[in-house]
Amino acid sequence: MIRILIVDDEKIARDSLEWIIRKELGDDAQTVTARNGMEGVDLACEFRPDILLMDVRMPGLSGLDTVKEIRMVLPDLPVIFISAHEDFQYAKQAIVLGAVDYVNKPVNRKDFIQVLHKTLDDQSNIRAERQKTLRLRNEYFLTRPVLEQNLIYGILLSEDQPGPELMEFSDLRSNLQGGGCIFTIQGLPDNELSEKNIAGLDVFRDRIKNRLTCLTGPVIKYSITGLIPLGEGALEEEKIRVKEILVDIWRKLDTDLVRYLKCGVGDHAELEFFHNSYIQSLQVLSNIEMGCLGFISDIPTVTRGLKIDTPEFFGSSDEGAERLLNRLRLEGISLELIRSRLAEESVLKVDRFRKTGNMDDSWFRDGAYLSVLFESQEWQGISDWIILFQSHFINSMRAMTSKSPFLEKALKILDREYSSTDISLESVAVVCRVNPAYLSVKFREVMGVNFMQYLTNLRLDLGCQLLEDPSLSVKEVCYRIGYRDPNYFSRLFRSRFGMPPSYFRKKVRGK
Known part of the structure; x- marks a missing residue:
């Protein structure tokens, strides 16, 4: 139902317009009329019309002034001005007020119907576009948490930079242009304290999000990883500001919650090197006690620089994985540390795949993949395990993609x-x-x-x-x-x- 408000001080003009509208639109339109500007303002507020037909010259409040008043309540209301005066100044003011058209009296039925339908079509297109925009915004807000989690997963899995599918969203793209720093909050892996752990993690995450632009992942094994974008420009000042806010948030946490948590913060990194900042946040965690917040800048240099991109094993060919393993061995990285990282990343990878509901391989489902890994006591055993893991995983993925x-x-x-x-x-x-x-x-x-x-x-x-x-x-x-x-x-x-x-x-x- 189209609602149309007619404001004109001449009864014959009001009746004429009503008759034309009724003949043309029938029951699809509802019209109300006002005899002057004051009535027009009141009816506009009450009736909330879709289209306003406004006489320009009326006693008291003129048509132009009436529209100014109505625009304060209905700023997007389309207005068709009607006047017996072919005065350019009136037309100019009408355009300034956002008139969609200007019709001269006496109204020609054919011309008026053409203007009316054009206005209705324009409004229909505007409504459709608005609905589309709202739908897209709704889809975006529903999808954004998933996008944030995907970005964090990418950092955990040592991907070089956020995928373009994430960066299509303008706020993510603009926020990350200056790079950022990664923080990891960790709780105690103790079942008796699980509720307190999760509560503390959630509280800290929410407080960071309230005070800083921040992207966070889900709770994984009593820890949360997040990314704080650092704006381009005055980087050092921005880093100091972020550090002060994090310290303030940590100090204000309930003592009963913070005693079961610790948080490590990596240094600023560009988009393609976020994983380095993540590794730094883990290095901080390994050097601080529960109840503490630490920054990589506070950790002695001797404990830094270790980079084991274990997830790269899972994205490589067999030869590529062997090359990576040989490089780590030559760099003096211990077998125990590599095995530990492989276990951590493989659990993350398998858990995510299990959530799809398509984990048919008992080697994964029953946890045999971890048993085989920890039974591997030599470098060759680790190399064989990587090849075996990839073989099982690729077969599982192929089975999934066939569906x-x-x-x-x-x-x-x-x-x-x-x-x-x-x-x-x-x-x-x-x-x-x-x-x-x-x-x-x-x-x-x-x-x-x-x-x-x-x-x-x-x-x-x-x-x-x-x-x-x-x-x-x-x-x-x-x-x-x-x-x-x-x-x-x-x-x-x-x-x-x-x-x-x-x-x-x-x-x-x-x-």
């Missing part, structure tokens, strides 16, 4: 078009006929890594093979696997394999 045709199609597209510089989550989603955000969530849920990390791993593994060909330069390899910038390719390669492509090639030739 999801669009995901299976997406993987085929990536395998076929990985070298295209234009390939993206959005372009693949279009071909698969699914929403990009939905594809992003399902991809991570099933594959264990996000879309961009899967594509990066695929490209880098193929890059390793191409680097073994001496006839190809590093730049040519970069272009062949889909990267435009050799420096960016080199940075990704170094981050994953611990050496630049040129050094990797020398090692291969040395063999």
Whole structure:
């Protein structure tokens, strides 16, 4: 039902407009009339019309002044001005007031009907656009917690940078341009204190979110990891401000809650190096007692610098995993520490996959994968376990993707078009006929890594093979696997394999 308010001091004009509207719209329209500006203002507030027909010149409050008053209550109300005066000044003021049209008296029925339908169509389009915007906003707010968790998972899993599917959201993109720091809050893994642990974790997380722009992940094994963006510009001042706020929040926590918690905060890092800040937050935790808040800047330098990207084992080919393992061994990293990190990351990976409801492999379901890992007492045993874990996991993922045709199609597209510089989550989603955000969530849920990390791993593994060909330069390899910038390719390669492509090639030739 369209509600139309007619304001005109001439009864014959009001009746004429009502008659035209009734003839044209019938029961689809409801009209009310006002004899002057004051009545018009009162009826507008009470009736809340969809369209206002306003005579320009009336005794007392003029049509223009009446519209100004009504606009204070209904700022978006479309107004059609009607006047017997072809006065440019009136028309100009009407436009300033946002008139959708200007009709001269005596009203020509055909012209008026045309103006009326145009206004109705415009309003219908505006309402549809508004509904679409509201729906998208609602979807965004429903999806945002998942996006935040995906971003945090990416940091935990040593991904190089947030995937473009997350960065499509303007507030996430703008917040992260200046990088940020990672904090990890840890509770006691004691069942008797589980409720108090979770309560303390939730309270601290909520208070940080209330005072700082902050993205946080879910509670995993009595700990929460979060990201605090640090704005571009006066970085040192911003770091000091964030540190002061965190200290203030910690001091004001209930003593009974804080005694079962500790929190480590890493240093500022750029987008592609968030995982480094995460590792630093864990280093802080290993150096402080329960009830304490610590920062990497407070930890002695000798305890820093350890970086074990165990999740990279799970995204590598068998040869890639062996290369990473050899590098860590040469760097003097202990077998016990690597085994511990592998256990931590594999539990995270398996738990997330189990939540999809498709964990059919008893090796995972019954926890045998952990037993085999801890029985491995030598480097070769760890290497064999990684290959076995990947084999089981890939088979489970294939079984899952066979139940999801669009995901299976997406993987085929990536395998076929990985070298295209234009390939993206959005372009693949279009071909698969699914929403990009939905594809992003399902991809991570099933594959264990996000879309961009899967594509990066695929490209880098193929890059390793191409680097073994001496006839190809590093730049040519970069272009062949889909990267435009050799420096960016080199940075990704170094981050994953611990050496630049040129050094990797020398090692291969040395063999």
